[in-house]
Amino acid sequence: MAKEENNRVPVCGCKGIRSCLICEKLKGKRMQDNENSNLRKFIYEPTLGLAVSDEQGVRDSFPFPGVFLWNDFVSPEEERHLVETMDQDYWKESQSGRRKQDFGPKVNFKKQHVRLGGFTGLPPFSRDLVTRMREEPLLQDFEPVEQCNLDYNAARGSAIDPHFDDSWLWGERLVTINLLSDTVVTMSRDEGDVLVSIGLPRRSLLVLYSKARHQWKHAIHRKDIHERRVCSTYRELSPEFLPGGLQEKLGSQLLSLALTFRGVPV
Template sequence: MMAPDSGDGVTSCACKGIRRCLICEKLKGKGRLEANGAEIVHHFLYDPETRLAIRKDDKAVSFPFPGVFLWEDFISEEEEKKLTSTMDQDVWNESQSGRRKQDFGPKVNFKKRKVRIGGFSGLPALSQKLVLRMQQEPSLAGFQPVEQCNLDYHPERGSAIDPHLDDSWLWGERLVTINMLSNTTLTLSLEQGLPELGLAEEVHIAVHLPRRSLLVLHGEARHKWKHAIHREDVHERRVCSTYRELSAEFLTGGQQAELGAQLLNIALSFQGTPI
């Protein structure tokens, strides 16, 4: 089967509901876009060295922000080239908001809380050495991913991902992402603000993701703060791989430990092809 090209030659999209990309806006008109909902937003910038969120308009204002770990130059230029060229040999499926994706993981119905192994054949072979490298970092000790999702963003498609929280019924504590081909910014948001700091309105924290870096979200940054990639922060083609581990329910001692063991055995065979 011939894979589609890696550029912007897409004439249709997979946007539904309020989601939009530049392709459907050109075809159908902009329509009603989702409103921000917050008249005032307090903007902060994450500093990976001090692990502080620093207010953009007043550097004297800052607060500790645990739950974010950034590993710059996690992969080399040669590894980046090999990873992305291998991805481009497989089919990219259209996804919402101008993204394209490749899934390596079980079929999941989050509403009904059902997991099917289906055609899941494991994570891709090239991820094996990357996972071993991740596990050398103390904050990723014992990290065993059971799902990998590759996403392709392009400015000419208006690619983005809306603010959201990842599922915590199936997926565990740590979300790990490798950022490739271009720098971008991840925006963490908290609609209810931080009243304890006198910030009653929405708070945004910009986390700059350098090309070839690895990002880990855990704790409140994973469970409390929504994360997004805004359209205006995608300046060139961006490819990322996100790895997810199992929640306690699917590990030893959990109610679905047997299914979890099956999923891990498949995932860590590293013989996978996209579903």
């Protein structure tokens, strides 16, 4: 049944001002262009930890902390197995031409309310991935409590607008595994005239933390999706839900459930 669902004619999951190629064609919508052509464009150099620009022959750079990139985090064989496993489950239509699978609690961010809902833990295939992540010193104590799989497709005009991930429930590090194709993560600020492009190779792992997590919005633009792209993003708990926090008990319950690795999409 899941394979039949995944191969069906795509529908639109967009709401509000968001749009994809499907609803733009059917309803006459048009995607809003959020990229100002006057912005100065930099490229992140992971070996230097710098954002670098070479526009009009003038080289400029500045430190860009809070980014960690792990190339070839998974092998081609693992990548194929991971995507085949995800495709056995149902992909829900999401906004801006994406599809998603959620493994996490039910959250109302506006009211700051969390409940278990149908959450049964992270999926079984993530156990080995989380163990491997912890080999990196930056992630040695990383305990994910939520996982979101996203499916991007150029034919649907998939994208995600510039945004900050929540910091009331979710903690310091955002960890993403990128599968099936290369893409670019675009970093921006509400104030300022700068964009920073982070190249995200196929099968790599990206961590955003510190200033890149809290001071810069991140986005995936439609123009940077050329083939099918699948990613898994893992989030940890904020201090409010950790030992000593106001909601320590709930956090402990969520984390214990997450790390059973018995979950199905909710």
